[in-house]
Amino acid sequence: MHPVIRKLSTFATFSSEEVGALESTLADLVEVRANTLVAREDEHADHALFLLEGFMCRQKFLPNGDRQILSLVLPGDGCDVGVSLLDRRDHSILAKTNCSLAKVPDVTLDHLMVRYARIRAALRWATMQREAIFGEWIVNVGQRLAIQRMAHLFCETYYRCRAIGITEGNSYALPLTQTDLGDALGMSPVHVNRTLQDLRKQRLIAFGDKRLTILNLKELVELAQIDPTYLHLEARFEGQGVAA
Amino acid sequence: MHPVIRKLSTFATFSSEEVGALESTLADLVEVRANTLVAREDEHADHALFLLEGFMCRQKFLPNGDRQILSLVLPGDGCDVGVSLLDRRDHSILAKTNCSLAKVPDVTLDHLMVRYARIRAALRWATMQREAIFGEWIVNVGQRLAIQRMAHLFCETYYRCRAIGITEGNSYALPLTQTDLGDALGMSPVHVNRTLQDLRKQRLIAFGDKRLTILNLKELVELAQIDPTYLHLEARFEGQGVAA
DNA sequence: CGACTATTTGATAGGACTCAACCTCCGTGG
DNA sequence: CCACGGAGGTTGAGTCCTATCAAATAGTCG
Numbered sequence: 001m002h003p004v005i006r007k008l009s010t011f012a013t014f015s016s017e018e019v020g021a022l023e024s025t026l027a028d029l030v031e032v033r034a035n036t037l038v039a040r041e042d043e044h045a046d047h048a049l050f051l052l053e054g055f056m057c058r059q060k061f062l063p064n065g066d067r068q069i070l071s072l073v074l075p076g077d078g079c080d081v082g083v084s085l086l087d088r089r090d091h092s093i094l095a096k097t098n099c100s101l102a103k104v105p106d107v108t109l110d111h112l113m114v115r116y117a118r119i120r121a122a123l124r125w126a127t128m129q130r131e132a133i134f135g136e137w138i139v140n141v142g143q144r145l146a147i148q149r150m151a152h153l154f155c156e157t158y159y160r161c162r163a164i165g166i167t168e169g170n171s172y173a174l175p176l177t178q179t180d181l182g183d184a185l186g187m188s189p190v191h192v193n194r195t196l197q198d199l200r201k202q203r204l205i206a207f208g209d210k211r212l213t214i215l216n217l218k219e220l221v222e223l224a225q226i227d228p229t230y231l232h233l234e235a236r237f238e239g240q241g242v243a244a
Numbered sequence: 245m246h247p248v249i250r251k252l253s254t255f256a257t258f259s260s261e262e263v264g265a266l267e268s269t270l271a272d273l274v275e276v277r278a279n280t281l282v283a284r285e286d287e288h289a290d291h292a293l294f295l296l297e298g299f300m301c302r303q304k305f306l307p308n309g310d311r312q313i314l315s316l317v318l319p320g321d322g323c324d325v326g327v328s329l330l331d332r333r334d335h336s337i338l339a340k341t342n343c344s345l346a347k348v349p350d351v352t353l354d355h356l357m358v359r360y361a362r363i364r365a366a367l368r369w370a371t372m373q374r375e376a377i378f379g380e381w382i383v384n385v386g387q388r389l390a391i392q393r394m395a396h397l398f399c400e401t402y403y404r405c406r407a408i409g410i411t412e413g414n415s416y417a418l419p420l421t422q423t424d425l426g427d428a429l430g431m432s433p434v435h436v437n438r439t440l441q442d443l444r445k446q447r448l449i450a451f452g453d454k455r456l457t458i459l460n461l462k463e464l465v466e467l468a469q470i471d472p473t474y475l476h477l478e479a480r481f482e483g484q485g486v487a488a
Numbered sequence: 489c490g491a492c493t494a495t496t497t498g499a500t501a502g503g504a505c506t507c508a509a510c511c512t513c514c515g516t517g518g
Numbered sequence: 519c520c521a522c523g524g525a526g527g528t529t530g531a532g533t534c535c536t537a538t539c540a541a542a543t544a545g546t547c548g
Binding site for chain 1: 255286302304306307308310312314326327329330331332334335354358361364365368369371372374375376378379380381382383385386387388429430469473474476478480481
Binding site for chain 1: 526
């Protein structure tokens with residue numbers, strides 16, 4: 001199944017017409033290499049990107065060079081949806097692995113959303129999920145201890161990967177360095193290292209070869225104080241298939 | 245001018261028909277008292293809320309009782325736009341002052357967006373601005389020192405207030421307690437107090453009677469390392485007024 | 489005036505950072 | 519085939535920022 005459809009299928013089931021419309025909209029493919037910038041800050045853009053395969057992060061830099069990773073982009077996720085409405089992008093997008101992307105003019109996406117109510121709803125749902133994840137990240141860096149923050153990230157990513165069917169048992173690909181993790185969690189690389197060791201010592205996770213394995217989900221969830229409800233993986237759309 | 249139109253006018257200028265459509269859509273008014281919950285976590289909802297007058301916060305609680313404020317809601321801002329697509333709300337909304345709200349069924353909003361391209365674009369712009377602000381908050385709590393975080397919040401809110409014309413000179417209403425500030429910035433109330441004193445001693449701000457005054461914007465901006473570009477207050481929509 | 493909430497101050501503790509060095513793994517190239 | 523360089527990971531020591539605990543001082547309201 002097409003990654004984007006697989007992702008949106010969590011929310012709604014599409015008619016074959018809708019599937020066709022989505023697939024033909026997502027037909028313009030681009031390949032990018034690992035560790036390249038897919039989109040830069042400060043530039044104007046007029047097309048959205050959907051990740052089909054691979055792993056990316058959205059990130060922001062501070063004047064002093066510090067970096068914050070804002071979100072992890074998994075297959076099926078959209079980036080830059082609606083950028084054409086902005087004067088400039090306020091963050092950059094970095095491919096952590098070789099990636100396959102679909103490039104869609106914002107205008108085309110707008111037409112698609114006007115035409116198909118269910119697709120419109122699904123894309124808005126995806127937007128709300130993104131916002132919810134952002135909210136949890138704020139809670140995460142704002143309120144939790146380092147080890148909890150890390151546990152939370154690992155759990156969240158596990159649930160997201162599972163929802164799109166890319167886990168293998170209790171493990172999933174996590175192509176981040178310890179420095180990356182630090183920039184995502186707001187902690188220094190050194191402390192990431194020590195926190196990882198702590199989690200390993202407690203036999204909660206294994207992490208190596210760009211892959212994370214959860215050894216004890218129940219305890220990791222408890223440590224992270226995570227309630228995956230905010231990912232809204234249970235939402236189901238029952239509305240009309242066409243615009244009213 | 246209607247607060248919502250004033251806010252969206254940063255992005256686009258509406259025709260009188262669009263203004264009429266927006267105003268009649270926002271005609272169902274609700275008043276709420278200061279310090280009451282406007283919306284609770286975990287409940288399902290099917291209408292969006294637009295703040296017309298007053299000041300609210302979106303917030304989340306952790307199992308241990310800790311609270312994180314996710315965002316400040318100013319007049320003209322929408323909350324819960326699209327909630328009907330979710331199974332449940334993942335955060336609550338708290339009125340910090342007496343507030344006047346417009347309640348709009350999500351379906352009505354959906355119709356409005358299908359009918360008017362410019363309104364659709366404006367509401368999507370507002371969504372992207374919200375997401376951009378979330379992103380900055382992640383950077384803020386993740387990367388900056390306490391005093392910078394606070395300076396950042398004060399500057400951001402100043403720019404947002406100014407954009408909707410509710411500043412008075414260099415001051416604006418900020419009806420938050422020191423505890424609230426702590427929950428927004430991820431710091432303890434005690435440290436909020438000391439950080440405030442620090443900012444006051446440097447003659448950067450004055451804060452009292454629920455009002456914040458910026459005494460030296462230039463230096464405060466520098467301290468906060470803030471570039472208000474991410475608020476996208478310069479974006480201007482030039483597209484068509486009706487659906488394609 | 490008591491009961492509360494909000495703010496302030498002092499002292500202490502602890503989580504996380506910084507600095508610095510060392511190690512391992514790999515791809516490159518002489 | 520091995521020297522070299524770089525990126526990523528690990529470890530130790532010392533320091534700093536911020537939290538916690540405790541208590542005192544306002545300010546508010548019925």
